Amino acid sequence: GESVGLHLPTLSVQEGDNSIINCAYSNSASDYFIWYKQESGKGPQFIIDIRSNMDKRQGQRVTVLLNKTVKHLSLQIAATQPGDSAVYFCAERKGGSEKLVFGKGTKLTVNP
Amino acid sequence: EAGVAQSPRYKIIEKRQSVAFWCNPISGHATLYWYQQILGQGPKLLIQFQNNGVVDDSQLPKDRFSAERLKGVDSTLKIQPAKLEDSAVYLCASSLQIAGGIYEQYFGPGTRLTVT
Numbered sequence: 542g543e544s545v546g547l548h549l550p551t552l553s554v555q556e557g558d559n560s561i562i563n564c565a566y567s568n569s570a571s572d573y574f575i576w577y578k579q580e581s582g583k584g585p586q587f588i589i590d591i592r593s594n595m596d597k598r599q600g601q602r603v604t605v606l607l608n609k610t611v612k613h614l615s616l617q618i619a620a621t622q623p624g625d626s627a628v629y630f631c632a633e634r635k636g637g638s639e640k641l642v643f644g645k646g647t648k649l650t651v652n653p
Numbered sequence: 654e655a656g657v658a659q660s661p662r663y664k665i666i667e668k669r670q671s672v673a674f675w676c677n678p679i680s681g682h683a684t685l686y687w688y689q690q691i692l693g694q695g696p697k698l699l700i701q702f703q704n705n706g707v708v709d710d711s712q713l714p715k716d717r718f719s720a721e722r723l724k725g726v727d728s729t730l731k732i733q734p735a736k737l738e739d740s741a742v743y744l745c746a747s748s749l750q751i752a753g754g755i756y757e758q759y760f761g762p763g764t765r766l767t768v769t
Contacts, residue, residue, distance in 0.1 A: 573755065582762065583762055583763075584657070584744050584746070584760030584761050584762050584763050585696065585744075585760045586760070587757060587758070587759075590755070630695045630696075632695070639684065639701065639708070639748070639756050640698055640701070640709060641698065641758065642698075643695025643696050643697070644695050645693065645694050645695050646693075646694070646695055
């Protein structure tokens with residue numbers, strides 16, 4: 542069935558370090574993936590996306606990697622800052638649908 | 654550009670009472686979504702509207718939840734009667750097609766519902 546999950550519920554890093562947040566998905570028909578950031582008391586905010594025909598996409602300080610062989614998605618944040626502290630969700634979309642299925646989230650804490 | 658507006662931001666009710674949430678999407682966004690986010694979990698889609706028509710309501714508990722978007726702009730989500738397990742944040746999102754079947758969803762701040 543459709544499900545998106547995370548390997549770790551929490552991640553704590555030092556300011557300036559790189560962060561890697563992982564996500565496993567099970568629907569091989571998913572063709573589009575998104576990472577969202579959710580700060581306390583706010584709705585999810587789009588960070589970066591990737592289509593299934595790509596294996597890597599870079600943004601400003603963020604990189605998403607997609608491994609379709611093992612159905613794994615990761616978000617890398619370079620030089621992590623205190624403002625990056627939030628819960629990060631991956632979401633997948635099955636081809637031909639607008640419906641997003643979200644994982645449970647990883648709480649990132651950045652220590653000064 | 655104004656974002657997705659939701660009200661109220663917080664609501665506390667007793668079980669078996671009724672409650673309604675309101676959402677005003679971003680101007681020009683034809684698609685509107687309601688999600689339920691239980692503490693510690695990712696958002697779960699309840700219902701999706703395209704203009705004033707329902708596209709997907711497969712995960713909406715229709716015995717107690719209802720939603721409408723009569724004029725294709727604002728939307729309301731109602732719960733009647735509420736149960737303890739309905740305690741969650743209710744998120745509204747709207748979307749715009751940006752390219753090739755990709756719809757970027759913008760989320761509102763959510764309404765935190767506590768059922769006691």
